Amino acid sequence: MDTKELNTSDYLKGIVSSLPEMPGIYQYLDAESTIIYVGKAKNLKKRVYSYFSKEHLPGKTKVLVSKIKDIRYIVVNSEEDALLLENNLIKKHRPRYNVMLKDDKTYPSICVAKESFSRIFKTRKILKNGSTYFGPYSHVRALNELLDLIRKLYPIRTCSLNLTKENIQAGKFNVCLQYHIKNCAGPCVGLQSLEDYQNNIEQVKELLKGNTQKIIRELYKEMETLASEMKFEEAQKIKEKYTLLENFRSKSEVVNPSLHNIDVFSIEIDGDKSAFINYLHITNGAINQAYTFEYKKKLEETEEELLQLGIAEMRERYNSKSNEIIVPFPIEIELNNVTITVPQRGDKKKLLDLSRLNVLQYKADRMKQAEKLNPEQRSIRLMKEIQQELHLSRMPLQIECFDNSNIQGSDAVAGCVVFKKLKPSKQDYRKYIIKTVEGPDDYASMKEVVYRRYKRAVDEESPLPDLIITDGGKGQMEVVRQVIEDELHLNIPIAGLAKDRRHRTSELLYGFPPQVIGLKQGTPLFKLMEQIQDEVHRFAITFHRDKRSKRQVASALDEIKGIGSKTKALLLRQFKSVKRIKEATLEELTAVVGPAKAQLIRTELGKK
Structure with a gap:
């Protein structure tokens, strides 16, 4: 070991020895001061010390340790803070030796725009302009069905007009076709008040949050009130909305509606290359969010470590405030006011099984896609x-x-x-x-x-x-x-x-x-x-x-004296088999081998 390496080793040992025994984030840097790895720890000193206190087997971890030239760390208050900070730093710096989220699709979300008369539309761009976003939705068909339901339930405008109070009062707009076919209530010309419109928007937000039961109860009360007042036509319109929502709820509900505000995670490992994680968010017994993604492994990360990263990523992405998380095996993670559950039976186990079904299907789909791009990959996988x-x-x-x-x-x-x-x-x-x-x-x-x-x-x-x-x-x-x-x-x-x-x-x-x-x-x-x-x-x-066929053919013709190999070859070339030679007429045989041999063949094969 030369003097430079010795100095680096002493320098790193000095940092490790002074690390606090507190939760936090550690960052490894190479000779160019580039962050090559970010990790979290309940106890910074013990975790970082483990990298330098033993001889690692040949592999990526040993290569990582050999490239560490400096260590930085950040102390945090709790393990939850460490988990979230680790996730953010990995996404920001994309260190070479950390698992990478393979998120090659930008899934669409539903935007409730921040406007005086809010529009609701599908988008792949998330803008920080005060608008409210729901999603992303990995199944575009489900998103479109949800938007279609919203339009049937509520007369929400689809135009992009600037519907300020001043513009409406100035009479700048005229109603369009959507008004005439009753898909819009005409707020552009003052036929629908802002208060009534925003009341519809609030109900849409509840629907997008998955709180369908709350809307159904309100619709039922409204329907009863109208019926008691003898307003049967209006009551019928509310009943149609009520039926639409009931049908939607019955299709989306997967377990007991008492299960509310729960996150479900499952994980499937693909050798030493990838990890697939599925996330479901359950509201009132129904799946409100569903997403499966892939991590590209870099070191010998355990299932638990990868699942912890996935939980942090999904809860941040979907802004989840669930107070219960269902997982397939126990994990050491502390989140404020959150219960970690590993169900063995019942409705929660059904949710976990559903999540696992999704992650296995996603893994199979990814492998099929990879094999289409590289057909030899299937053979390699099977050989392994x-x-x-x-x-x-x-x-x-x-x-x-x-x-x-x-x-x-x-x-x-x-x-x-x-x-x-x-x-x-x-x-x-x-x-x-x-x-x-x-x-x-x-x-x-x-x-x-x-x-x-x-x-x-x-x-x-x-x-x-x-x-x-x-x-x-x-x-x-x-x-x-x-x-x-x-x-x-x-x-x-x-x-x-x-x-x-x-x-x-x-x-x-x-x-x-x-x-x-x-x-x-x-x-x-x-x-x-x-x-x-x-x-x-x-x-x-x-x-x-x-x-066996050649032996049988040979024995039948070889026993005829006067029929040599050349004649036999001619016969078989013409008639293909002994059976067809037997069935041939004397004239057909004569045409191939002459009258004398033809008569001989007919006589001898006839005896057999």
Whole structure:
């Protein structure tokens, strides 16, 4: 270690030793004084000390520590303040080693404009001009349906006229088509008072907050009052609004309406790359906000750390004041006047399950999008899944699978199919005629073929597979192991694919003694194994049929004296099979081989 590094180390140790044992934020800076990492801590001294008190394993954390040249910190009053400050600083400085919010979509919000006669419209721009915003809405269709409901319930203007009191009194405006079709009450010409209009706007705000029950109660009271006063036409109009709101509420309500002002979070990790977090805000038993987003992982962040960041981000973004947060597992986070709940059953568990369903769907959609842009990504993901399930030392870039085919030992053959990066490599497929085995002995046949395949590969120094799969169970796996390990002294992982009584792919076996690897039907991994098994079976049985057919054709024509190989080839080229040669007329045969041979063939095949 040179003098400069030693001085840096002493300098950092000096900062760490003087850190307060209080909640706060710490920032790591590199040689250019650029912030490369921001973190939060309940106890600044203990947290920062943990980075420098042990030797880190090779990886991103070790690289981060090697680049730290200075440390700054900010002391705060509570862990909640630390969480919020951390989130803001990460978004502001975008440090290289912090998780990054992958928020590549600007979702629309609903704006209630700050005007004398407020307009209500969809927007993707949030302006700090005193207007009120609801959202953002990740499902644009739901937003449009909500706006449509508002327009059916309340005559809100859609024009952009400057409706000041002076302009209206001066008679600057005329009513438009929206007035004539009863979508607007004509405030531009003084037909609707500002007080009445703003009363509608306040009800719209309650609706956008999710407080539909409050509006429904008010509408019901108004309807009863009008009915008691014999104003049945006005009461009917209120009833139509009441029915619209009831229908909307019944569609949006997912649990007991007593569950009010609750935030729900769930998280799904995608290896060491990403974390997906879903957020639901529940008002009166209905989902009022729903949003799923992705974090790009940079270090070895835990699920808990990522979920804490997600909670801070969503509560700030949606200005949530919920006094209860539902999460899938316990987290150490202290928020003022907020209860953290991990439900095991009941309506709250239903909300958590719904959130998880959303996050899993979002993850699946993102993976599909990524695979469309990079088709090879699907293969890599599946190879990693196989590697993980079978605990392989490397990804199975080349997989080879064997299958035997015979009928009571006759015309015994075998096939080997090769998949490279999970794609069939047909130029590498191989057919084998069983030479040393008499009778129907699948184990001995498998042993012969595997030995021939890999003895030749070793002799010719050809690439060996990363995984061998047998189309069979434990017995087939054992004979392959005997050849690979005991006879050829190779180290190649071996798996077996078993079928059920209906000859369908049933289970994947691995290890010695073999263990069943759970394969859920319909998953990409199950479909891949099914494809490999079907392909090797198709290849082997097609080869067997061809061999048997050629033998049968050859025996039928070879027994006719006077018919040589050239004549046989002419006949088969013209008629394709012995059956068609039998069915041919004497004239058709004469046209191909002449009258003498034609008569001979007709006579001999007729005897057979």
